[in-house]
Amino acid sequence: VNKIGVLTSGGDSPGMNAAIRAVVRTGIYYGLEVFGIMRGYSGIIEDDMFQMSSRSVANIIQRGGTILKTARCKEFYNEEGRKKAFANLQKRGINGLVVIGGDGSFTGAYKLSKEFGIPCIGIPGTIDKDLYGTDFTLGFDTAANTAVQSIDKIRDTADSHDRLFIVEVMGRHAGYIALHSGIATGAEHILMPEVNTTIEEIISSLSEQEKRKKLVNLVIVAEGYMPDPSNPKIKGANEVARLLEERLKGLEIRVTILGHIQRGGPPSCIDRLIASRMGYHAVESLLEGRYNVMVGILNNNMHYTPLEIAIREKQKMGEDWLDIVKILAS
Numbered sequence: 001v002n003k004i005g006v007l008t009s010g011g012d013s014p015g016m017n018a019a020i021r022a023v024v025r026t027g028i029y030y031g032l033e034v035f036g037i038m039r040g041y042s043g044i045i046e047d048d049m050f051q052m053s054s055r056s057v058a059n060i061i062q063r064g065g066t067i068l069k070t071a072r073c074k075e076f077y078n079e080e081g082r083k084k085a086f087a088n089l090q091k092r093g094i095n096g097l098v099v100i101g102g103d104g105s106f107t108g109a110y111k112l113s114k115e116f117g118i119p120c121i122g123i124p125g126t127i128d129k130d131l132y133g134t135d136f137t138l139g140f141d142t143a144a145n146t147a148v149q150s151i152d153k154i155r156d157t158a159d160s161h162d163r164l165f166i167v168e169v170m171g172r173h174a175g176y177i178a179l180h181s182g183i184a185t186g187a188e189h190i191l192m193p194e195v196n197t198t199i200e201e202i203i204s205s206l207s208e209q210e211k212r213k214k215l216v217n218l219v220i221v222a223e224g225y226m227p228d229p230s231n232p233k234i235k236g237a238n239e240v241a242r243l244l245e246e247r248l249k250g251l252e253i254r255v256t257i258l259g260h261i262q263r264g265g266p267p268s269c270i271d272r273l274i275a276s277r278m279g280y281h282a283v284e285s286l287l288e289g290r291y292n293v294m295v296g297i298l299n300n301n302m303h304y305t306p307l308e309i310a311i312r313e314k315q316k317m318g319e320d321w322l323d324i325v326k327i328l329a330s
């Protein structure tokens with residue numbers, strides 16, 4: 001490996017720039033040529049790449065988003081598209097690829113490596129944190145902190161009126177932002193796709209709390225939470241509010257959907273550190289011939305998960321968290 005490409009793909013997340021910077025600077029340190037690829041896999045197919053220097057990544061470690069832009073690239077799902085991509089990489093002599101993204105992006109990388117023998121390394125970049133083989137993913141800490149800051153403000157209002165506040169945080173398939181921000185703000189309920197909480201359970205605990213004159217109620221809902229898993233169309237905070245209002249007539253509910261503010265903003269210190277560490281080890285891994293793995297951090301050690309496993313498996317939520325939620329909210 002002497003010429004590598006780096007790209008960001010799928011949803012953007014704070015820390016991607018810090019990872020790009022680490023890949024570029026580590027690569028150059030070891031005498032590699034490093035190419036920045038624009039808009040994920042689209043940039044390979046369209047041959048939109050440029051050689052990067054140490055200076056081209058100056059002053060980006062603190063910026064959210066990604067200077068390489070990101071995109072969903074439909075063509076890459078077909079072998080035809082990947083063939084075109086391989087031809088462009090070959091033309092430029094690029095013989096290693098660092099892909100920063102989520103499991104979809106890793107699936108693309110896995111196929112490219114399998115079909116055409118291009119060594120690929122994945123760096124987990126997603127605010128959802130649900131990837132297997134790592135305790136951290138780029139952007140999760142920043143997103144959770146953004147959610148906490150916003151929920152604290154909403155709680156001030158909830159505290160001043162006797163109302164039920166429902167806050168929706170990001171997480172279509174994973175409840176980690178909801179779990180972490182909910183515990184950190186002392187929410188009464190945390191509703192996540194991973195846990196089957198029914199509306200009846202929420203109602204009975206609300207009336208229980210009412211008896212104890214506990215009036216402030218803050219419910220954190222992950223956008224992918226479904227009160228009734230057999231009806232996947234009904235999900236998220238608005239639906240929870242609608243169902244509760246139907247059942248508890250007269251209850252005043254306010255819904256806030258935090259939305260995209262959770263994706264942006266300067267990465268937290270932790271996100272910058274893990275991005276730097278993973279970027280460095282992604283290049284080291286290519287140089288050592290440890291190919292087609294996702295770099296992760298487990299128990300403060302680097303951990304390398306084969307891409308095909310990283311794609312298939314999901315991070316499991318520790319069960320103690322669910323007890324913690326229940327006991328601390330009482």
Ligand code: ADP
Nearest residue numbers: 010011072073076077101102103104105107108
């Ligand atoms: P994420 O990486 O955040 O999970 P996506 O699932 O949107 O995001 O994937 C990002 C990109 O990765 C897609 O737009 C596509 O170019 C590529 N990709 C995803 N899944 C596959 C697949 N099954 N085969 C080939 N490429 C894929």
